[in-house]
Amino acid sequence: MLGSVTSNAVLEAIAEPTRRRILDAVREGERSVGDLVEIVGMHQPGVSRHLKVLRDAGLVEARPDAQKRLYRLRSEPLKELDAWLEPYRAEWSSRLDALERHVERTATPIQNRRTTKEQP
């Protein structure tokens, strides 16, 4: 088995809007929990729990600074997501999209497959 399964933890982590806001925040620099509490406008324990989820997914990393904990981004796990996205990227960039494919298909020489509305 090669491809594992795109580590579900990462997807589940970023599926949460508040956690994405946290990620967007730490991407621009280290943030203390208190900073993040202000940024996302939620009670501190909630933020800490979100941070735990992000930590377990490997998406953030904490550095102690006195009583504070400065969180920073870890982008590696997002590579997985990027990799998963790869084949789909090929889909919208190099190939035609669903609608166009539909046209292509219906207009294709599929033997004498009379589509309902056919008429001489």
Place this chain on the structure above:
Amino acid sequence: MLGSVTSNAVLEAIAEPTRRRILDAVREGERSVGDLVEIVGMHQPGVSRHLKVLRDAGLVEARPDAQKRLYRLRSEPLKELDAWLEPYRAEWSSRLDALERHVERTATPIQNRRTTKEQP
């Protein structure tokens, strides 16, 4: 307001492993619900519900064929995800990653930087 919020529906949809398997399946070609039932090994109603979620997120599209419904991929919504990923991509490609940053920070005097396998 420009950037909306990366349409939560898409993230929530692909956060589910079974739904990713469905996406992987329809990416390779149209699949009937029955096909997908076999592929993911789940009861039909479950698959239909997953398909509804994917449809609502705009990630798949159905085409009626007799009693069957052939589902195909719609990759457009994934562009959003790709766009959201953008700034993070810059993070791991152009900048050093957390680990290396850590090393850099702690071991600052980098100087004669011989790649490990180097030797006179």
Place this chain on the structure above:
DNA sequence: CGCATATATACGTGGAGGCGTATGTTAGGG
């Protein structure tokens, strides 16, 4: 027309997840 096939929807349930409140834990300051 009934009957089978294929899919969608309704319903109930167990379990997970997000939240707030309360309480532990660790570090600094007087």
Place this chain on the structure above:
DNA sequence: CCCTAACATACGCCTCCACGTATATATGCG
């Protein structure tokens, strides 16, 4: 030492979600 600051964890509540089972809806066939 005691007190405060900053954060993590425990607990209970509630909501949402994924699943299976049962039922509705639609299409094709005899």
